[in-house]
Amino acid sequence: MARKSSRSLSGLLAVGLGVWVILAAFPFLWMAIISVRVPVDAFSVPPQLLAPFTLENYYELWVVDQFYVKFFNSAIVTLGVLCVSLSIGCLAGYALSRYEGNLGFWLLMVALVFRALPHSTLLPGYQLAFAELGIWNRYETLIIVLVAINQPFTIWMLRSFFANIPKDLDEAALVDGCTRTGAFFRVIVPVMWPGIVTTGLFSFLLAYNDFLISSQLMNADKQTMTAALSAYINADDDAYKLMQGIAGAVSVTIPLIFLVLFFQRQLVSGLVQGAVKG
Amino acid sequence: MASIRFSNITKRWGSFVGVDNLSLDIADREFIVLLGPSGCGKTTSMRMVAGLDDPTFGDVYIGDQRVNDLEPKDRDIAMVFQSYGLYAHLSVYENIRFPLKVRGIPSTEHDAKVRAAAEMVELTEFLERKPKALSGGQRQRVALARAIVRQPNCFLMDEPLSNLDAKLRITMRAEIKHLHHRLNVTTIYVTHDQVEAMTLADRVAVMEKGRIRQLGTPTDIYNNPANLFVAGFIGSPPMNLIDGDIVEGQFRAEGVSVPLPFQGSRQGVVLGIRAEDLRLTDPAHGHFRQAVYSVELLGDATLVSQRFGSRLITARADKGFRIEMGATSAFEAMPSAYYLFDRASGDRIALPA
Ligand SMILES: Nc1ncnc2c1ncn2[C@@H]1O[C@H](COP(=O)(O)OP(=O)(O)O)[C@@H](O)[C@H]1O
Ligand SMILES: [Mg+2]
Numbered sequence: 001m002a003r004k005s006s007r008s009l010s011g012l013l014a015v016g017l018g019v020w021v022i023l024a025a026f027p028f029l030w031m032a033i034i035s036v037r038v039p040v041d042a043f044s045v046p047p048q049l050l051a052p053f054t055l056e057n058y059y060e061l062w063v064v065d066q067f068y069v070k071f072f073n074s075a076i077v078t079l080g081v082l083c084v085s086l087s088i089g090c091l092a093g094y095a096l097s098r099y100e101g102n103l104g105f106w107l108l109m110v111a112l113v114f115r116a117l118p119h120s121t122l123l124p125g126y127q128l129a130f131a132e133l134g135i136w137n138r139y140e141t142l143i144i145v146l147v148a149i150n151q152p153f154t155i156w157m158l159r160s161f162f163a164n165i166p167k168d169l170d171e172a173a174l175v176d177g178c179t180r181t182g183a184f185f186r187v188i189v190p191v192m193w194p195g196i197v198t199t200g201l202f203s204f205l206l207a208y209n210d211f212l213i214s215s216q217l218m219n220a221d222k223q224t225m226t227a228a229l230s231a232y233i234n235a236d237d238d239a240y241k242l243m244q245g246i247a248g249a250v251s252v253t254i255p256l257i258f259l260v261l262f263f264q265r266q267l268v269s270g271l272v273q274g275a276v277k278g
Numbered sequence: 279m280a281s282i283r284f285s286n287i288t289k290r291w292g293s294f295v296g297v298d299n300l301s302l303d304i305a306d307r308e309f310i311v312l313l314g315p316s317g318c319g320k321t322t323s324m325r326m327v328a329g330l331d332d333p334t335f336g337d338v339y340i341g342d343q344r345v346n347d348l349e350p351k352d353r354d355i356a357m358v359f360q361s362y363g364l365y366a367h368l369s370v371y372e373n374i375r376f377p378l379k380v381r382g383i384p385s386t387e388h389d390a391k392v393r394a395a396a397e398m399v400e401l402t403e404f405l406e407r408k409p410k411a412l413s414g415g416q417r418q419r420v421a422l423a424r425a426i427v428r429q430p431n432c433f434l435m436d437e438p439l440s441n442l443d444a445k446l447r448i449t450m451r452a453e454i455k456h457l458h459h460r461l462n463v464t465t466i467y468v469t470h471d472q473v474e475a476m477t478l479a480d481r482v483a484v485m486e487k488g489r490i491r492q493l494g495t496p497t498d499i500y501n502n503p504a505n506l507f508v509a510g511f512i513g514s515p516p517m518n519l520i521d522g523d524i525v526e527g528q529f530r531a532e533g534v535s536v537p538l539p540f541q542g543s544r545q546g547v548v549l550g551i552r553a554e555d556l557r558l559t560d561p562a563h564g565h566f567r568q569a570v571y572s573v574e575l576l577g578d579a580t581l582v583s584q585r586f587g588s589r590l591i592t593a594r595a596d597k598g599f600r601i602e603m604g605a606t607s608a609f610e611a612m613p614s615a616y617y618l619f620d621r622a623s624g625d626r627i628a629l630p631a
Contacts, residue, residue, distance in 0.1 A: 171330050172363030174350040176377040176424070186380070190367040 028253060035247040039239035042246075057247035060240070061232075067225070067248060073139075074208060074224040080143040081207035085154045086200055088147070090192075093158030094184060098167065108159070111152035119149060119212055130217070137219045145213055150206045154199055161195030161270075162188070197263050198270030204259070225252050280341035280431040280464060281306045282327060287336035289322050289488075296322045298488035299336070309458050309465045313475040314485035315511070320468040321360075323485075324434050327466060329353050340431055351381075356425035357434040360441070362417050364409040364424075370396075371405040374423045381428070395427040398457065415446045419453075426457065432464040439474065451477060472512050476500065484508050506624040509550050509617060515581065518556070518591045520549045521621060529618075532587050536565045539613040540629065546621040555615035556593035558582060558601075564608020566591055570601055582607065 034042040035058070041051035061067045096104045126145060135141045165188060173183035189196075214227035229252065232245025260267065282304040289297040297319040304310050312320040325331040326338055329350035337344050345353050356377070365373050374392045383391075396402050399419040409417055418438060425433055438454070439447045455478055458465055469475055475482045476496040484492045484499060484507070492504040503509035509517045522531030524544040529536040536549065561567055568584035568591075580599045583592045584607065593609045601607060618627040 166361060166363070168359045168361050168363035169365070171328075171350075172357070172359055172365075173376075173380075174330065175328055175355060175357045177351045177381040179349070179351065182380060186376075187365050187367075190365075 028250075031246055032250050035243070035250045037243075039243050042243060043239065057243045058251070061244040061247050061251075065244065067228070067251075069221070070223060070225045070228040073218075073222055074226070076139050077142050077146070077214070077224055078204055078207040080139065081146045081150065082200055082203050084143065085147045085150050085203045086196060088151060089154035089158045089199060089203075090189070090196065092155045094162045094188065096155065096159045097162035097165075098170070108156060111155055115149075115152035115156075122149070123213070123216055126217070137217065137222055139222065142214060142217050142222075142224075145217065146207050146210060149213070150203055153206075154203055157199045157202065158195060161192060161199070165191060194266040194270035197266035201259070201263065201267065205256075208256070281308075281339075282432060282464060282466070283337075283339040284323070284326075285337045285339065287323070287326060287333045287338065289319070289326065289331060290334045295488055297326070297333075300488070300490060302483060302490065302493070304464060304466065307462050307464055309467065309478060309480045311467045311469060311475040311479035311482045312485055313469060313472060313482050313511075316470055318485045319488040320470075320485055321436055324357075324436055324466055324468050327353075327432070328355055328357050328434055354431045355434055356428060356430040356432075358418075358421045358425050358436065358438045360437045362409075362421040362441075364417055364420055366409055368408075369405065370401060370407050370409065370412070370420050373409065373420055374401075374405075374427050377424060377428055383428075391427050395423040398426060398460075399423045399453065414442055415450065418442060418450060422454070422457070426461060429461075430463065432466065435465065435467045437469055438467075440469070440471070447474075454478060472514070476512075484511060486511075502626075503550075503617065504626055506548060506550075506619045506621075509619065509626075513552060515553050515592050515594075517550045517552050517617070518589075519619075520586065520589060520591065521547075522549060523547060524618075529616075533568065534566060534586060536616075537613075538616065538618075538629075544627075547627065548619040548621050550617035550619060551591075551611050551615055553581065553592045553594040555611045556591070556609040557611070558593060558595055558599070559608050559610045561606045561608040564610045566609040568607065570603050570605050570607045573601060573603055582609075584609065 036053050036055065037051045038054055038056065041048060044051075096108065122145075130136050130141055169187050169191075170180075170183045173187045174180070178186055208224075209226055210224070211226050211230065214224045215230065218224070218227065220228070220231075225248065229245055229248045232241050232248055235241035235245070284300050284302040287297055287300045288295065300319075300323060302310075312323060314320055322331055326333050327340070327345075329345065329348060333346065337346055339345065340353060340355075365376065368376065371392060374395055375388050378388050378391060379385075392405075393402070396405060399422050401416065401419050401423055404412060404416060404420075409420060412420065418441070421438065425435075435454075439450050442450060451474060454467075458478075467474075467478060479496055481494060482492075482496055482499050483490045486507050492499055492508045494502070499508060500512055503512060503517070506519065510519060520529075520531050520534060522529055522534065524530070524538065524542065524547050526543055527538050527541045529538055529547065529549050531549070556566075558564075566584055566586075568586065570582055571585040571590065572581075572583045574581040574583075575597075577597065579597050580595045581592050582595055582599070582601060583590045585591075591609065616629065618629060619625065620627055
């Protein structure tokens with residue numbers, strides 16, 4: 001009886017997952033397929049399953065249009081955001097997880113409110129201030145803004161990971177001869193990797209996928225890949241440009257897939273258990 | 279090695295008093311046990327020696343030095359946590375070595391010290407494992423080894439055996455006793471288990487609600503409980519306690535009349551008699567005459583209970599003793615085995631010699 005119901009449950013699960021994977025993956029797969037075609041084949045009606053293969057779109061985008069500049073922009077901004085927001089997030093999250101007063105609670109609530117604001121409401125304020133300060137179109141500026149937007153979330157998430165690490169561990173280290181800082185780096189951080197990787201991935205995605213802030217704050221030469229792609233994809237009258245945009249979209253997605261595959265172990269333990277048991 | 283002194287220590291959180299004006303002198307090399315029910319402030323007292331909690335009032339001394347303002351690392355102590363607090367990312371070897379490493383002890387000495395400590399708690403064959411791959415008892419021994427790898431001023435142990443199963447607890451208890459005998463380091467040991475306290479301690483401090491209710495050797499505490507709390511807490515089965523009054527040299531309670539070895543009267547008294555001091559006797563003579571309420575065979579003894587009102591009176595009889603439930607029975611004890619307490623204050627009333 002129990003076995004039968006668990007079997008039918010797992011059947012249901014398999015079907016559900018299958019449908020979901022197809023739905024989720026289809027747009028990307030189709031994009032990947034047509035990105036290696038010439039426009040006529042790509043947009044033919046009815047759609048063709050097979051068509052001549054070409055790397056023309058990728059060549060035009062990366063070599064002729066120098067899309068690699070945008071790649072470097074993305075890399076700088078994303079890594080910058082990742083480093084800054086993880087460093088601040090770890091320190092603040094650790095402190096808040098070990099702090100017993102209720103000031104910490106209010107700090108976290110305020111952070112949550114800021115995180116909840118739509119990003120577009122922040123922009124007008126930034127635009128004026130940054131123009132006045134003359135820090136328009138700079139990597140640092142974009143990094144700071146993205147960190148500011150993302151930090152509340154990072155702190156919240158890391159705090160809950162830290163809160164799952166028993167206080168005994170810090171205290172054992174203190175008694176064994178560590179300073180607070182020493183205890184943090186020697187015994188807390190090493191068991192925090194799943195949490196840091198998981199939170200890091202979310203920070204990474206925020207910076208990497210950001211379109212709004214980058215397209216508003218940066219000129220074309222310093223735009224990230226995501227922001228730069230819109231110029232291609234919005235060019236409806238030029239099918240060749242659009243095809244390059246599709247090739248770009250595929251190029252932007254592939255690193256993400258590798259990233260998730262590479263860190264899958266930490267991600268799973270970070271997302272599933274949310275805790276590190278000793 | 280050092281003595282430890284609590285001098286009028288109070289610990290408060292808001293208006294909640296965790297430890298209430300506690301004073302305690304612990305001699306160098308002494309094994310002292312803080313014993314009491316859960317929540318009575320044992321762990322908090324110990325944590326204040328470690329520097330993990332700060333006293334609200336009062337001073338802690340290690341040796342002659344006041345340590346209130348010292349960081350835990352500067353107090354030169356070693357602690358075994360209730361949940362062990364092992365470093366999950368390090369092997370057993372590295373766990374034991376950790377205190378040596380962070381205290382900057384020359385690395386040439388590490389290996390010998392780690393192996394000696396591991397040997398003492400019989401962990402040598404598990405040195406390469408991660409804590410995750412160990413049983414509860416083995417983890418407990420890693421925690422012990424990590425504490426004894428140095429020669430600290432004192433050991434602090436917070437219910438180190440409470441997470442082990444009953445059999446292992448007895449083995450580890452002997453192991454801890456042996457270690458203390460061998461290393462001779464001042465030890466504060468926290469437990470709510472009176473058997474651990476009795477077997478391990480040089481002296482026991484029985485605590486209730488943040489205060490020490492009695493301090494003494496295990497024998498002292500068992501034979502001369504200073505108040506009702508200690509009398510009821512120590513001993514298994516707990517001491518029989520009967521509410522009543524003394525009327526002209528007779529202790530009187532519902533259905534009970536016990537002649538006392540002195541004259542006089544007093545209201546509001548509690549009579550205490552340990553189960554092993556009560557013996558079964560001819561129903562014509564005994565002071566406690568009642569039908570047998572229950573009979574429990576322990577193997578090494580037989581417990582026979584009578585019921586008076588809502589209280590059970592239990593006598594510990596020989597292991598071969600048998601009696602039917604419901605049969606008439608009578609208990610009596612030597613007058614020297616009586617303990618009298620004042621019901622209102624809980625204090626012991628001295629029997630006139
Ligand atoms: N950080 C804290 N904040 C508030 N109350 C606490 C704190 N730590 C312990 N207490 C309270 O102090 C009392 C004594 O705790 P503890 O020393 O841990 O007792 P135990 O004798 O069981 O070890 C308990 O009632 C506990 O709830
Ligand atoms: Mg405790």
